[in-house]
Amino acid sequence: MQTNLKHFLVAFIFVLSCFCNAQGNRNEFVVVIDPGHGGRDSGTPGTKRYRTTEKDIALDVSLALGKLIQDNLPQVKVIYTRDKDVFPTLNARAIKANKANADLFISIHCNAQPKGKGTAYGSETYVLGLHKNATNLEVAKRENSVIFLEKDHEETYKDFDINDSESLIGLMLMQEDYLDQSIELAAYIENEFQTTAKRKSRGVKQAGFWVLSQTYMPSVLVELGFLTHKKEEDYLNSNKGKSIMTKALFNAVQKYIEMHFKLVNKAAILEKKQDEDDTVTQDIYPEITFKVQIAASSKRISTKSYNFKGLKEISRDKKGNIYKYYYGKTSDYSKIKTQLKHAKSKGYDECFIVAYKNAKRIPLNEALKSTSN
Ligand SMILES: [Zn+2]
Structure with a gap:
């Protein structure tokens, strides 16, 4: 047995x-x-x-x-x-x-x-x-x-x-x-x-x-x-x-x-470079930042605006096998609220605000407590 x-x-x-x-x-x-x-x-x-x-x-x-x-x-x-x-x-x-x-x-x-x-x-x-x-x-x-x-x-x-x-x-x-x-x-x-x-x-x-x-x-x-x-x-x-x-x-x-998909020829190099770029941008975040999460998918989609109903300023990260896609990036909470409305008007009904502290995802209420917004 x-x-x-x-x-x-x-x-x-x-x-x-x-x-x-x-x-x-x-x-x-x-x-x-x-x-x-x-x-x-x-x-x-x-x-x-x-x-x-x-x-x-x-x-x-x-x-x-x-x-x-x-x-x-x-x-x-x-x-x-x-x-x-x-x-x-x-x-x-x-x-x-x-x-x-x-x-x-x-x-x-x-x-x-x-x-x-x-x-x-x-x-x-x-x-x-x-x-x-x-x-x-x-x-x-x-x-x-x-x-x-x-x-x-x-x-x-x-x-x-x-x-x-x-x-x-x-x-x-x-x-x-x-x-x-x-x-x-x-x-x-x-x-x-x-x-x-x-x-x-x-x-x-x-x-x-x-x-x-x-x-x-x-x-x-x-x-x-x-x-x-x-x-x-x-x-x-x-x-x-x-x-x-x-x-x-x-x-x-x-x-x-x-x-x-930038995978035709040298794809691996491109992918690696992209990941490095992501890390670099994360390092220079101000202490608290906000983004609007608009989508999550097992597919890696280019962050071009035509893939996201015309929204610009799209970023992406990867957790496990899932890519998450975000719109906007700011330390200004009122600005991110405007961007949330804009994303919803484009059809992302289920989108929501996420917060980061030193590039680490933290609960939104915790972020709001530690900002003056
Ligand atoms: Zn036929």
């Missing part, structure tokens, strides 16, 4: 330390690439002049994108939701990305127009949201309709009505936190399609894609172009076209990573 307990404890501690390591080791940026469709779900067949369909082009571009990332950005880990011609469910794709605690989710598709409805062409990149027009809704419906090919879809998707995007609102809350970053990546992608690939961009759009609603990270769905448009279908079936579109996607992903 004693020995059993000991074995149990050893195993428990081992599992715990693995868990802690996994959580603490965020020097790695994880990108999940999701090639749309696959297996018995061919996606759009386009003009039917090719034997290949949407699923093949999506897979080719996805694998090439993953390879470019791995060859050029060694600290980025790439995970595919499928790397061959198989059919993972939409649900399985989202679960895989969430389990990997990924930092980005990129779903890759090709577009189609219903027969006789004109000859649209060009790329579109979607983020999750309520569609602004009927065309966006049609794209989302077409991409969501793969759920009907899944077994047990009534059970898995029981709260979701494909014809009613309002039914997605409840599910959308999960993506809400990441919407700004998703839009940012989508904008880089469409910009790259226009400049690097010299293609027509139809812009960044919003619609209710089920797969995007289930991921806990910035997520986009890319429509490379219309396979129902002959010239575009030719382009996307050509090796040249695919490699140019891949390069454009890579540039956009690289730019996003550079903006948000």
Whole structure:
């Protein structure tokens, strides 16, 4: 009995330390690439002049994108939701990305127009949201309709009505936190399609894609172009076209990573320097200082104002595996109260004032007692 307990404890501690390591080791940026469709779900067949369909082009571009990332950005880990011609469910794709605690989710598709409805062409990149027009809704419906090919879809998707995007609102809350970053990546992608690939961009759009609603990270769905448009279908079936579109996607992903995580090349050095900077600023604090704590997260986010609803003067510290984010820094209590109001007006409803004495966090009432404020 004693020995059993000991074995149990050893195993428990081992599992715990693995868990802690996994959580603490965020020097790695994880990108999940999701090639749309696959297996018995061919996606759009386009003009039917090719034997290949949407699923093949999506897979080719996805694998090439993953390879470019791995060859050029060694600290980025790439995970595919499928790397061959198989059919993972939409649900399985989202679960895989969430389990990997990924930092980005990129779903890759090709577009189609219903027969006789004109000859649209060009790329579109979607983020999750309520569609602004009927065309966006049609794209989302077409991409969501793969759920009907899944077994047990009534059970898995029981709260979701494909014809009613309002039914997605409840599910959308999960993506809400990441919407700004998703839009940012989508904008880089469409910009790259226009400049690097010299293609027509139809812009960044919003619609209710089920797969995007289930991921806990910035997520986009890319429509490379219309396979129902002959010239575009030719382009996307050509090796040249695919490699140019891949390069454009890579540039956009690289730019996003550079903006948000300074870990491409020499990341460790940068991180160390950042920590030293934090220490230095702490040493020169006046005796009592106040900040507004606005967020806490397991992710290390750059303190740029665009990541914090436009708030400037953002600082960060780390305790255990959690990064805390603060707005403002002053020894003047009335000033910090004004800054608290400002942060709340920006949507940080739960923010609060924290106090430090010689860079050590102390209870707020203790700080107030020892200041003349
Ligand atoms: Zn698709």
